Amino acid sequence: MTITATWSYPTAIRFGAGRISEIADACASAGITKPLLVTDKGLASLPITQNTLDLLETAGLGRAMFSDVDPNPTEVNADAGIKMFRDGGHDGVVAFGGGSGLDLGKLVAFMAGQTRPIWDFEDIGDWWTRADADAIAPIVAVPTTAGTGSEVGRASVITNSQTHEKKIIFHPKFLPTIVICDPKLTVGMPPAITAGTGMDAFAHCLEAYCSPHYHPMSQGIALEGMRLVKENLPLVYADGTNIDARAHMMSAAAMGATAFQKGLGAIHALSHPIGAVHHTHHGTTNAVVMQQVLLFNKPAIADRLAMAANYLGISGGFDGFYDFVGKINTTLGIPKSLTDLGVKNPDIDVLVTSALKDPSCGGNPIELTRENTRKLLMACL
Template sequence: MALQGNWNYPTPMTVGAGCLDQIASACRGAGISRALLVTDPGLAELPMVTQTVALCREAGIGCEVFSKIQGNPTGENVEDGLAVYRQGGFDGVIALGGGSSLDAAKAIALMAGQTLPLWAFEDVGDNWQQANAEAIAPVIAIPTTAGTGSEVGRASVITDSANHVKKIIFHPQMLPVRVLLDPQVTTGLPPHITAATGMDALSHNLEAYCATSYHPMAEGIALEGIRLIKTYLPQAVAQGDDLEARTQMLVASSMGATAFQRGLGGMHAIAHTLGALYNKHHGLLNAILMPYVLVANRSVIEDKITHLARYLDLPEPGFDSFLNWILDFRAALNIPHTLAEIDITVEEAGRVGEMAVQDPSAGGNPIAFSAAVYSQIFVDAVTGRLTTASI
């Protein structure tokens, strides 16, 4: 079966090997005649970027590259890209890369014609209504990792460096107007990044599935997204040029970001905090935190997890079988079991708890944890204690 398709949920998406070749027609369809291609420094000189630029230019579409993006993009990265966008007379953005590049690109597009500062559009209340919607530039998104699903999201996670906190910038029109899911651009991803980003996609689907808001459609998407990751992530890690596995992981990643309109939870509340404080890889943080947050939520998610375990065809389906599968799955992918293994210590436990409880993702957690509980989950994740005794 050929893994190809043209979908319109939640935005027009083209799926299949080689669909990067459609970039010029995608730009024309979005009304883009001069595009700023936003990517990261590691990708800027690779064939996928030079090919994209060449395809645009051959079709008469201007295209230049901006690549000054950190692994956890900052407000300064967005401002630098915005200055290039405005000075270059661009009328659209091509977002090509992992979640960091996509988030930065979407924020640059949002800010293209705004007069208020970036932080005015933090996802609090109705801040987004302050934006001049007509001035938001169109975005074509081409993810090179299967993790964040930012290509189907209406928000960007940007670090406020001055305050050492990640903030969610939101506007409905930040959703890219076209997505190209081409597995060929992901085949060169190293196994450890494939694993970490794939676990990020798992965390999105899993937290969306466990969230408490009413959204059966998102719940069903999350359920199948988890199954796809269980089936295809190990193969994508073991054999990076497997186009079927790479395609299914790209789709599962988009499914996770589509599903988490239902909500996220404690994994992301802590991961956002640790990303801001320690500048660690977001997907890896979620992967390490996953079992500790699951155990902390056990009292209210046990029935749901049992249903999920049945769907995944786990032996003796229940919470314990699912938890054991998560632990084995992580180990097989060489994901560390503790935060200590990535040089995070317990010294900032109090601060982590206070920041996590204020993170917007905390609102979707099945239990409204206090700052003290978040601190304890963090300490457990540093030390490797996987128990509900202290929760």
């Protein structure tokens, strides 16, 4: 079976194997005549990136690339990218890669026309209204992993290089104009990255599903997203060339980021500061803390997860769902604890303080306090 579709929710998505060939047409549709391709250091020299630059160059759109992007991108990376965008006279961004490349590419397009500093647009209250919306450059997003779903997100996660805190920068026009989801671009992902990014997609769906906020559309998307991960992540981990399973995982990633408009929770509240301070892989960190967060939230989510378990074909209600998470983590080679992940001698107080300041806290089914967050973090170590 060949999976191909064209969607307009939440934005225009060109989905299917080989559709990277449409990159120049996508730029034209977005009104971009001189794009800057933004990606991360690891992807810059790979064939999938160079082939995309070839397509842009052949179409007369130039061959400009910015790739000074760290795994947890910072405002230092952003400033360098913004300078290149402005100096080169670019009029749009092709955000290319995993979460880091996508997030920084979107931020460059957002910030290139602004006069205020990045942190003035943090996802707090109505701070996003401070931005000059007309000065935001158009974005074409091309994910090369199946995890963050940043290609359909209205925010970027940026690490403050001074405080080592992850900040969420938000504006509705962060949402790319056009997305190209080509599962062939994900075939080269190493198994460990396939696993970590896939569990990131699962965490997005799981936390959105468990969030107490009201958003039935997101609720349904989250439930089906979990099913796609459950059925396809073990397949692509075992055989990275399985294009249909890769396609389903790309769908699940976009679904997770669409669903978490309903909210995230303690998984991400813990993962963000741990990643910022200890430089762990975001999705893998989510997977490591997932079971402990499930136990923490059990009083509030047991019945809801029992319904999800039924839909997913998991017996045993909440306990069966909990056991499933443990089994899939083992299958994917996910470390058993944060210590095993490489979190050594953590400053617990600093991590707890940062976790409680993270916007994800607001979607957790049980209110996070300094005392219970500390216990939860200690249980994950």
